[in-house]
Amino acid sequence: MNSRQKNVVSMLAAVGVAVALGLYAYLEGKDSARREPKPEAPTALLDVQSPDAGTGSTPRVPPVITWISLDVPQGKTVMERQAAGWRITSPRPGPADRLLVDTLARDLAEAKFKEALEQNPTDEDLVRYGLKPPRATVMARAYVPDAQGGGAEDPSRQHTFTFHVGASNNFDGSLYVQREGDPRVYQAHGALRLALFKNTDGWRDPRVFPVEERSLIRIEVKARKNHYTLERLTTDRPWELVRPVEMPAALKRVEQLVSDIHDRVALGFPDEQLEPQVRKALEKPQVELSFVPTMGEAIRARIAEVEVKGHRLVFALREAPGEPVLAQVDSSLFNAVDLSPLEFKSRQALSVPLGAVARIAVHPPGGGEPIVLETSMDSNRWEVVSPMPGRARQFTVASLLGSLQKLEAETRVDSNPRNWSRYGITNTSAGVSLMDTSGTVIARLWVGAPVPGKPQRVWGRGSSEDVLELNKQTIDSLPLTLEALLERAPAATGTP
Structure with a gap:
C-alpha cells in the first residue's frame, strides 16, 4: 500500500469514529429524554417543620x-x-x-x-x-x-x-x-x-365501669335478689356493710367485687336502630350500681337484659361521670354483683384486739379440765396455771395467739342456727377461750364435728353467730396440748 492509499484509509477511519460518536450521543440523548428523573429521597409521612427549627443538623421534631x-x-x-x-x-x-x-x-x-x-x-x-x-x-x-x-x-x-x-x-x-x-x-x-x-x-373506649377500690368510700348495688350498701369513712379505714345489716365487711371480698366490675369491657355498642329499644329496657333495669369516690363525681350505671332477634343480650348504661356510655356487656355481670350480704362477712374466725389477751383457756374435747395460761404480773411472761403449774413456752404461746388472730373460715354456712349441736358445737366442745385482765372472755373458738363429705374440714364457731367450715389441718396444727405449751424443767444433775 502506497502513501496515498494509507492517507485515504486513515481519513475513512477518522470519519467512521466521528460518525459512531455522533450516533452514540444522539441515541443517549434520546434515551435520557425518555427516562424520568430519579425520585426524590423518601420523606416523613407528615412532613412539617417547626418555625423555630434551625438549619444544619437540627433533629426533626415529630408533630x-x-x-x-x-x-x-x-x-x-x-x-x-x-x-x-x-x-x-x-x-x-x-x-x-x-x-x-x-x-x-x-x-x-x-x-x-x-x-x-x-x-x-x-x-x-x-x-x-x-x-x-x-x-x-x-x-x-x-x-x-x-x-x-x-x-x-x-x-x-x-x-x-x-x-x-x-x-x-x-x-x-x-x-x-x-x-x-x-x-x-x-x-x-x-x-x-x-x-x-x-x-x-x-x-371506642371499651371501659364501661372505670372504678378502683382504693379510691372508693361507698358502693351501692340494687340487683334482682339482693340490695346492699358498703361504706367506709376514708380509704384507709375498713369497709362496713351498712345495709341490709350492719357488720364489718371482708376487704378481699370488696376488692373482688370491684375488680369483677372494673374488668368488664364492652362486647359491642348498639347501633342507631337498636338503641331506642335498649334505652327503653333500661328504664326498668335489673341492676343499678353506684360508686362514690373520695374525689370527683359518683359513677352510676343501670343494667338490663334485652331480647334481640331471639337472643337475650345484656346492656349497661353508664350515666356518669362525663358523657353517658351505652354498651353490651357479658351476662355474667348479673351473678358478679347480685351477692348475698353473707358474702361480705369477714372470713376471720375470731375478732381479737391486739394486746388485750391476758388469760388463755384451752378446752379439751368432752369438757375435761382446761389448760389455763396467764401472764405473770411480775415478769409479764406467760405461765401455765393448771392443771400443772409451770413456765410456758413463750414462743409457742405467741405462735398460738398469732394463729388464732389469722384463723379464717373456708366458708360461712349458716347464721344463728337454732340447733348448734347438729354441727357438733356444744358447751363441751374442744376450743380456746381468750380473756382480758379481768377474766372476761373476749373471744371464743369452738371446734365441732367433721363436715360430711369434706374430710379436710370441721364445723366451727367463732366471734360471730355463724357456722363456719374450718380447715382441719390448720386446727390440728394449733399447739393445744399441755406438752406443747409447758416448758419442762431440766432434769437434776446433782450439781449445787
Missing part, C-alpha cells in the same frame, strides 16, 4: 396530632384530641380508647416512607397499586411544638395532611401510599394497616 379522620371500608370515623383525652366526634360521639388512638397518632407522626416508587404514575399504575380508588383516606391535623412544648393555639403552626392508602405489598407487607397534592407513589411500613382498618366501634 403533635390533634385531629384524625379515617375513611376506611368499614366506615368513616373522626376523632379529636380534647383536654380529657381523645373523643369520637363522628359518626356517633363518644369517648375513644385513649391508648389506641395515642398509638395511632404516634405512628402517623413518626412514620417515614420506605421508598418512592413512581414519580408520575399513570392511571393504570394507580389501579395496580390500589390507589384508584384508594383503599382508605386519612386526614390528620397537627402542629410542631415550640421549645417550651406549646404552639397548639397558634394557627400558623397548624397543618392538615391528607394521604391515600392503597394495596399492600405481598412480599414484605408494606403499603402503597400517595399524599394529597403529590403525584408520587410511596411505599410505607405495613404497621399502619393494623391501626387504620377498624370500624368506629373499634376506636
Whole structure:
C-alpha cells in the first residue's frame, strides 16, 4: 500500500469514529429524554417543620396530632384530641380508647416512607397499586411544638395532611401510599394497616365501669335478689356493710367485687336502630350500681337484659361521670354483683384486739379440765396455771395467739342456727377461750364435728353467730396440748 492509499484509509477511519460518536450521543440523548428523573429521597409521612427549627443538623421534631379522620371500608370515623383525652366526634360521639388512638397518632407522626416508587404514575399504575380508588383516606391535623412544648393555639403552626392508602405489598407487607397534592407513589411500613382498618366501634373506649377500690368510700348495688350498701369513712379505714345489716365487711371480698366490675369491657355498642329499644329496657333495669369516690363525681350505671332477634343480650348504661356510655356487656355481670350480704362477712374466725389477751383457756374435747395460761404480773411472761403449774413456752404461746388472730373460715354456712349441736358445737366442745385482765372472755373458738363429705374440714364457731367450715389441718396444727405449751424443767444433775 502506497502513501496515498494509507492517507485515504486513515481519513475513512477518522470519519467512521466521528460518525459512531455522533450516533452514540444522539441515541443517549434520546434515551435520557425518555427516562424520568430519579425520585426524590423518601420523606416523613407528615412532613412539617417547626418555625423555630434551625438549619444544619437540627433533629426533626415529630408533630403533635390533634385531629384524625379515617375513611376506611368499614366506615368513616373522626376523632379529636380534647383536654380529657381523645373523643369520637363522628359518626356517633363518644369517648375513644385513649391508648389506641395515642398509638395511632404516634405512628402517623413518626412514620417515614420506605421508598418512592413512581414519580408520575399513570392511571393504570394507580389501579395496580390500589390507589384508584384508594383503599382508605386519612386526614390528620397537627402542629410542631415550640421549645417550651406549646404552639397548639397558634394557627400558623397548624397543618392538615391528607394521604391515600392503597394495596399492600405481598412480599414484605408494606403499603402503597400517595399524599394529597403529590403525584408520587410511596411505599410505607405495613404497621399502619393494623391501626387504620377498624370500624368506629373499634376506636371506642371499651371501659364501661372505670372504678378502683382504693379510691372508693361507698358502693351501692340494687340487683334482682339482693340490695346492699358498703361504706367506709376514708380509704384507709375498713369497709362496713351498712345495709341490709350492719357488720364489718371482708376487704378481699370488696376488692373482688370491684375488680369483677372494673374488668368488664364492652362486647359491642348498639347501633342507631337498636338503641331506642335498649334505652327503653333500661328504664326498668335489673341492676343499678353506684360508686362514690373520695374525689370527683359518683359513677352510676343501670343494667338490663334485652331480647334481640331471639337472643337475650345484656346492656349497661353508664350515666356518669362525663358523657353517658351505652354498651353490651357479658351476662355474667348479673351473678358478679347480685351477692348475698353473707358474702361480705369477714372470713376471720375470731375478732381479737391486739394486746388485750391476758388469760388463755384451752378446752379439751368432752369438757375435761382446761389448760389455763396467764401472764405473770411480775415478769409479764406467760405461765401455765393448771392443771400443772409451770413456765410456758413463750414462743409457742405467741405462735398460738398469732394463729388464732389469722384463723379464717373456708366458708360461712349458716347464721344463728337454732340447733348448734347438729354441727357438733356444744358447751363441751374442744376450743380456746381468750380473756382480758379481768377474766372476761373476749373471744371464743369452738371446734365441732367433721363436715360430711369434706374430710379436710370441721364445723366451727367463732366471734360471730355463724357456722363456719374450718380447715382441719390448720386446727390440728394449733399447739393445744399441755406438752406443747409447758416448758419442762431440766432434769437434776446433782450439781449445787
